[in-house]
Amino acid sequence: MLRVAVLASGRGSNFAALLRAAEHADAGFGVVGLYSDRATAAALELAARSGLDHASLDPRAHADRVAFDHAFFARVRQIQPDLIVCAGYMRIISATALANLTVPMLNIHPSLLPRHRGLDTHARAIAAGDVEHGASVHVVTPELDAGPVLAQARVPIDTDDTPDSLAARVLEQEHRLLPACVGAIARGRLVLDGKTFRFDGVRLDQPLRLGADGQLHAGASA
Numbered sequence: 001m002l003r004v005a006v007l008a009s010g011r012g013s014n015f016a017a018l019l020r021a022a023e024h025a026d027a028g029f030g031v032v033g034l035y036s037d038r039a040t041a042a043a044l045e046l047a048a049r050s051g052l053d054h055a056s057l058d059p060r061a062h063a064d065r066v067a068f069d070h071a072f073f074a075r076v077r078q079i080q081p082d083l084i085v086c087a088g089y090m091r092i093i094s095a096t097a098l099a100n101l102t103v104p105m106l107n108i109h110p111s112l113l114p115r116h117r118g119l120d121t122h123a124r125a126i127a128a129g130d131v132e133h134g135a136s137v138h139v140v141t142p143e144l145d146a147g148p149v150l151a152q153a154r155v156p157i158d159t160d161d162t163p164d165s166l167a168a169r170v171l172e173q174e175h176r177l178l179p180a181c182v183g184a185i186a187r188g189r190l191v192l193d194g195k196t197f198r199f200d201g202v203r204l205d206q207p208l209r210l211g212a213d214g215q216l217h218a219g220a221s222a
C-alpha cells in the first residue's frame with residue numbers, strides 16, 4: 001500500500017476526497033497523515049475524526065521559511081510517507097526543503113497549467129475570456145505552480161459563470177482528478193522517474209486527461 005501524507009491549510013475537501021477513495025478495496029493507497037500550517041484548518045478536524053496522525057505547526061513560531069519547513073517536514077517524515085500531496089496547502093515550500101525530500105510531492109492547482117499560476121484562478125480565467133478552465137495535478141518544484149503537470153481535468157466556462165460557480169464545477173473535478181492520480185501511482189500505472197513520467201509504460205509528453213469515465217487517459221483521445 002502506498003502511504004500518502006496530505007498537506008492542507010483550510011477546508012480540506014480534496015483531502016476528504018482522497019480519504020473516500022482510499023476506502024475502496026482496490027485503491028492501493030492509504031492516507032496516513034494530515035499536516036497543516038494553520039491550526040484552524042477544517043482538514044485537521046477531519047483527520048482527527050478519522051483517527052489519522054495529524055499536526056499543525058505555526059510558521060510564525062519559526063525564524064524563517066527554511067526553519068519552518070525543516071520542522072514541518074521532519075514531522076511529516078515521522079509517518080514515513082511514500083508520497084506527499086499538497087491539497088490546498090497555501091504556503092510556498094523552500095527549495096531547501098524540496099531538495100531534501102526523498103519522496104515525490106504533488107500539488108493540485110485549480111487551473112489548466114501553465115495558464116493561471118498562483119491565486120484567484122477562476123476570476124482570472126473568466127476575465128481573460130478563456131473558454132475552458134480546469135484543474136491540474138503537478139509535481140512540486142521550487143517555482144510556484146510550475147512543476148511538470150501529470151494530469152488535468154477540463155471544465156468549459158459558461159457565459160454566465162461567476163468565479164464562484166466556476167470554482168464549484170472545477171472543485172468537483174479536483175475531487176476526481178486527485179484520487180485518480182494517486183491511485184494510478186499506487187497501482188504502478190503512473191510512474192514518476194525523475195523528471196519523466198510513464199503511464200502504462202509509455203513516456204508522457206503531455207498531461208494525462210481525466211475522462212468522463214473518471215479514468216486517466218493519455219493523449220487527446222479522452
Ligand code: GRF
Pocket residue numbers: 008009010011012013014015087088089108109110171174
Ligand atoms: C483547491 O481548489 C485546490 O486546488 C487549491 O486550493 C483549494 C483547496 O480546497 N490548491 P480544499 O481545501 O481541498 O477544499
